[in-house]
Amino acid sequence: MKDLNPFTSVLVEYNKYFLFNKLQVLNSIYKNVEYEMVRQKYRLADVYHLNSENYDIQIEKIMRDGLVFLPIRRVKKYNGFAHKHEYTDKLDQNSMIYGVVAQDLDIAQLFKELHTNDKKTVDHTKIGEFLGYPECCSNKFEEYFSKSYDPIWEISKATEGSYEKDGKLIVPHYDPFLLQHIRYLGGSRIISWFPCNFLCENSIERSQNWFKVFKEISEESALFVKELLNVKNQVWDLYNSQIIGVIPGYLKFVAASYYNPQKKIVVFDKEE
DSSP states (O other): OSSOOOOOOEEEEOOOOOHHHHHHHHHHHHHHHHHHHHHTTTEEEEEEEEETHHHHHHHHHHHHHEEEEEEEEEEEEESSOSSOBBBBBBOSEEEEEEEEEEEEEEHHHHHHHHSSSSSOOHHHHHHHHHHOOOOHHHHHHHHHHHHHSSOOOHHHHHHTTEEEEEEEEEEOOGGGGOOOTGGGOOOOOOSSOSSSSOOHHHHHHHHHHHHHHHHHHOOOHHHHHHHTTSSSSEEEEEETOOOOEETTEEEEEEEEEEEEEEEEEEEEEEOO
């Protein structure tokens, strides 16, 4: 299996069915967090999807908030977390519009041009600047992305103190707010970017604003995500385009990722 369509399947621990309800609302809440970070001027722009079911409501909100939207491409809808878009010419219930919401039209136009120009390579550093990401993380992403579009292994290996043992990469030192290995669950993260490492001081500093806005929108969901990210001995296991994730005492999940012929296993087991 080398090129799977996006999917995520979750199995919660016995007697913890309530987790399904918590996870179900996270995706939409986190999209609001990303949007609100633009409205509150913590960043210049954000990627944004218009859905056929309620695009009129979405457009009205954008206009009333004093922001602008520009479409970039029509894409197919997907379930779970997606690392890439499948493009389409159709605009129906099975598709949506991928675009940019920004503080003004000039910013939106520049962001769109970065996605639609004729360059063979995308300027991730410039895109990261618009999205409010630390420069160190945007620069490092260029290197990571050349190896993988799901670079949990690469970021973990770049994190100080990580080491390999029994075929696994152990990460004993990290800031939970920077973790990205359970984002497949939909909104299960604090920051929206891949940090250059899981101890990046610039990302840690910016994560405080993200968590603040997250709590403003839904304190219950923000604290739930914080709780998940602080669980010890979590596992990210990649093999043949599939991720198996384990949050001990809470749940297991399977998700689509990129093809890798050899196992890559990361264990987040924080030392105090």
